[in-house]
Amino acid sequence: MSGNRHPRRPVILAVILAVIPAAVLAMGLSGGLPGGGEALAGGLVDHRATYAMKMVRSSGQGGMSGARGAMVYEFRDTCDGWQVDTKVYLRLRSGRGPEMESVRLVSSWEAKDGSGFRFRVTEKTGGEVSEEIRGVAVTGEDGGIAEYTRPKSFTVKLPRDTVFPTAHLRSLIKTGSDGGKHLSRVVFDGGTLENPYVVGAQVRPRGAAPNAWRARMAYFPFNSRAQTPEFELGVDYGDDGVVQLVLQDFGDHQIEARITRLEKLDAPIC
Numbered sequence: 001m002s003g004n005r006h007p008r009r010p011v012i013l014a015v016i017l018a019v020i021p022a023a024v025l026a027m028g029l030s031g032g033l034p035g036g037g038e039a040l041a042g043g044l045v046d047h048r049a050t051y052a053m054k055m056v057r058s059s060g061q062g063g064m065s066g067a068r069g070a071m072v073y074e075f076r077d078t079c080d081g082w083q084v085d086t087k088v089y090l091r092l093r094s095g096r097g098p099e100m101e102s103v104r105l106v107s108s109w110e111a112k113d114g115s116g117f118r119f120r121v122t123e124k125t126g127g128e129v130s131e132e133i134r135g136v137a138v139t140g141e142d143g144g145i146a147e148y149t150r151p152k153s154f155t156v157k158l159p160r161d162t163v164f165p166t167a168h169l170r171s172l173i174k175t176g177s178d179g180g181k182h183l184s185r186v187v188f189d190g191g192t193l194e195n196p197y198v199v200g201a202q203v204r205p206r207g208a209a210p211n212a213w214r215a216r217m218a219y220f221p222f223n224s225r226a227q228t229p230e231f232e233l234g235v236d237y238g239d240d241g242v243v244q245l246v247l248q249d250f251g252d253h254q255i256e257a258r259i260t261r262l263e264k265l266d267a268p269i270c
Helices: 010-027 165-177
Strands: 047-058 064-077 081-094 100-111 116-125 128-140 143-150 154-158 182-187 197-205 213-221 231-237 243-249 253-264
Touching: 064 253, 081 165, 100 165, 165 182, 165 197, 165 213
Parallel strands: none
Antiparallel strands: 047 064, 047 253, 064 081, 081 100, 100 116, 116 128, 128 143, 143 154, 182 197, 197 213, 213 231, 231 243, 243 253
């Protein structure tokens, strides 16, 4: 985890911050919310969470030197699927340059049976739209296909057993609950043009507390032969079901997202 393995432009950094936590934060709410509320099928509950974000380590070698901001994450059951909406506001600094304001809006819908996925990402820099990613994906027994419509039209073949973000997090929940320590899946989340990713996860008990785990995940672009991950993600969550900390490791810098507010949302009547 040392060295500048894959320098990332701030716009790519912002989308990873939005998409990847969106999956693992939902995983962390399997135990319920303050004030009551029953978990939905699959151990997930409708909720809105706010996270404070900051840089906690930088190599100081001319790359990303500063980051601060917030993320608002909303997860809703739609009866036949899951809707996730995330807004990430960041002020980023590269080297000794000025701060750059970046806002990422990420929206996705995933079918509960794993057959379909819709995704939309909008990047705003200095108040102006600087990037858009949109598309749909479908999967079947023999694999699947993702069709991007923005920033340009192209398709990506998805290997057999590719899963979407919520299906992946449910696999992580089951791995921890069953006492497993390792999980490897091909995941498509639509958040970058480098999708899909091979995600290798290690799940370990966290300290002596019961039902408390630490998950560490490494992300490799599926179509890359790189031997080192593009980025890594660590998540601490406990027996109350709430994610306490998300640490994103890009080699030359680390960014932390820590929960500051949690709201229960009304579940649908299906």
